[in-house]
Amino acid sequence: MTRVRAIFWRVVALAILSAGAYSTWVRFTQGLGASTNLSDEYPWGLWIGFDILCGVGLAAGGFAITSAVYILHLEKLRPLVRPTVLTAFLGYLLVICGLLFDLGRPWNIWRAVVWWNPRSVMFEVAWCVMLYTTVLALEFSPVLFERLRWERALKVVKIIVVPLVGLGFILSTLHQSSLGSLYLILPTKLHPLWYSPLLPVLFWISAVAAGLAMVIFESGMSARAFGRALEFHLLQGVAKVMVLFLGLFLMVRLFDLGARGVLGTAFTGSYEMAMFWVETALLAVPMVLAAFRKIRANPQALFACSVMAVGGFLVNRLNVAVTGLEASAGGRYVPSWMEVSITLSLVVVGLAAFRYAAQYLPVFHSLKSEEVKEELPTQVYAQP
Amino acid sequence: MRALLFDTTRCVGCGSCMVACRESNGLPETDAPDLTENQFTVLKTVPGNDGDVTYRRLCMHCQDPTCASVCPVGALKKTPNGPVVYEPEICLGCRYCIQACPFGVPRYEWSSLAPRVRKCTFCADRLAAGKINACAEACPTGATQAGEREELLKEARARLAAEPEKYVQKIYGEHDAGGTSVLMLSSVPFTQLGLPDNLPAEPLPLLTFRVLSKIPTLAGAGSCVLAGLWWLTNRKAEVAKAEGRAPRKGERR
Numbered sequence: 001m002t003r004v005r006a007i008f009w010r011v012v013a014l015a016i017l018s019a020g021a022y023s024t025w026v027r028f029t030q031g032l033g034a035s036t037n038l039s040d041e042y043p044w045g046l047w048i049g050f051d052i053l054c055g056v057g058l059a060a061g062g063f064a065i066t067s068a069v070y071i072l073h074l075e076k077l078r079p080l081v082r083p084t085v086l087t088a089f090l091g092y093l094l095v096i097c098g099l100l101f102d103l104g105r106p107w108n109i110w111r112a113v114v115w116w117n118p119r120s121v122m123f124e125v126a127w128c129v130m131l132y133t134t135v136l137a138l139e140f141s142p143v144l145f146e147r148l149r150w151e152r153a154l155k156v157v158k159i160i161v162v163p164l165v166g167l168g169f170i171l172s173t174l175h176q177s178s179l180g181s182l183y184l185i186l187p188t189k190l191h192p193l194w195y196s197p198l199l200p201v202l203f204w205i206s207a208v209a210a211g212l213a214m215v216i217f218e219s220g221m222s223a224r225a226f227g228r229a230l231e232f233h234l235l236q237g238v239a240k241v242m243v244l245f246l247g248l249f250l251m252v253r254l255f256d257l258g259a260r261g262v263l264g265t266a267f268t269g270s271y272e273m274a275m276f277w278v279e280t281a282l283l284a285v286p287m288v289l290a291a292f293r294k295i296r297a298n299p300q301a302l303f304a305c306s307v308m309a310v311g312g313f314l315v316n317r318l319n320v321a322v323t324g325l326e327a328s329a330g331g332r333y334v335p336s337w338m339e340v341s342i343t344l345s346l347v348v349v350g351l352a353a354f355r356y357a358a359q360y361l362p363v364f365h366s367l368k369s370e371e372v373k374e375e376l377p378t379q380v381y382a383q384p
Numbered sequence: 385m386r387a388l389l390f391d392t393t394r395c396v397g398c399g400s401c402m403v404a405c406r407e408s409n410g411l412p413e414t415d416a417p418d419l420t421e422n423q424f425t426v427l428k429t430v431p432g433n434d435g436d437v438t439y440r441r442l443c444m445h446c447q448d449p450t451c452a453s454v455c456p457v458g459a460l461k462k463t464p465n466g467p468v469v470y471e472p473e474i475c476l477g478c479r480y481c482i483q484a485c486p487f488g489v490p491r492y493e494w495s496s497l498a499p500r501v502r503k504c505t506f507c508a509d510r511l512a513a514g515k516i517n518a519c520a521e522a523c524p525t526g527a528t529q530a531g532e533r534e535e536l537l538k539e540a541r542a543r544l545a546a547e548p549e550k551y552v553q554k555i556y557g558e559h560d561a562g563g564t565s566v567l568m569l570s571s572v573p574f575t576q577l578g579l580p581d582n583l584p585a586e587p588l589p590l591l592t593f594r595v596l597s598k599i600p601t602l603a604g605a606g607s608c609v610l611a612g613l614w615w616l617t618n619r620k621a622e623v624a625k626a627e628g629r630a631p632r633k634g635e636r637r
Contacts, residue, residue, distance in 0.1 A: 108476045
């Protein structure tokens, strides 16, 4: 049975990658017009909304967990560091890949290093992503050095790791929030349900919530796929903080809608209203459920909560990037199948890279003997 | 600062401006009904009180342009004498300018493999050569006039005062989005001309700059707080170790 399932997923992955390869060829030989449904009315579509906004946000677990362990000395969370840093690192690499598809002149991507426009939010995001990807590479490097037995390199990273994590926190806070600031300049275009002066704050809070949800989601997936997972009691702790951030997000959102006097818009029966409630429900339900100890203690229920929270986060970002702009742009944007296939291909590449890294590198366990004792899972995820 | 003044009450819809624009910019002929990557200005009509009203669409050349402020590499720039110009060589093609323009003006070469952002150049090259904008030069009725912005504003105010019944009492572009180098007078509400009436009087770039300008403070204060938290939690663990007691929940083992 498991064998049949493994073959099934392999066939699906192969189909997605073949479609993605064809779309890549069309994108780079015939241009954005031939491969996407983007237009002058919808200059940003799925690739910005999903690959960039969601990709960066879902990788926020990286800075949240490393800061908890290295800055706040929450040593018991140490086993979470490597899997989340790996996720974040792969996430950012895929974001950069996605960007190369989306940029009209990708060969100019380096120019933001030389040509500066400090008034541009995009400029700031570009610099932060560039620097933070470097930070993530360094944070992930011990895994590789351990495998290669490069003792001296390991020592160097160990010396700089605390300031590095601090830098990662600052850079992440800046660009996670700035992805929201990108939309501050569209006061007349973005729907009032999503346009808010608090966009940067909301983006930061929801990114932390989604990043933590991803830690739970991933551990569940790893357990299902190759029987490697994190200690379950740690995930329960992560879930508590996730509930906190989901609650904070919904509270700030409610306060913001009320203060701007647009709460009524949420009950007008429009398309935007429907999407707003899908987003809110997907974030509120896991917050309420995971607030109960009994539900947190059930691996399947907690996994379901993490799936909903990640889903709610994705809907929120796509609402800002697409739904909220449809009324002012006129008409509707639906991504082309080629856009979808490239996005799915990036997801498949990410999942496969995570799988192989977890299999061949010391991600879920350390090769150092003294740490192994601490990190042996006492209670692995229950197999479905 | 140079500017253009367009007045719907003087426009007869002859299309001379469109032809002059096309020739001056070396653009191919097109019968597209709106701005395109190869049509930098276009005449459109809406029904008015007595007969159709013809109006022009073109880049407004904002005083503090949103497009220029959002460009990560500064490929779009406001030049001192008015034109907002674009340099394709350094453009990444992120299209934030197209997304951000409050007037929905910039167009993109979607079918090109080296796409450029396309819009009216305010005839920057002609201005540099001491000539006036091609569209204003070609206009037979004076519906489009070129001049110094202050002079044109005076002229527009005079027209509004002289024939108040003919006009909506507003010079579009005097303050909208912080002011523009293309000014409009109209006999019908400006929203019918596709010009938003809800733009703030302050430039839109301030909306993002206010947040961006907090970054140095945020980064500085954030670093101090992080260092403090690190020291505090580290000290707690050290004290626990020195006292030889088991660390409490969450402390370093």
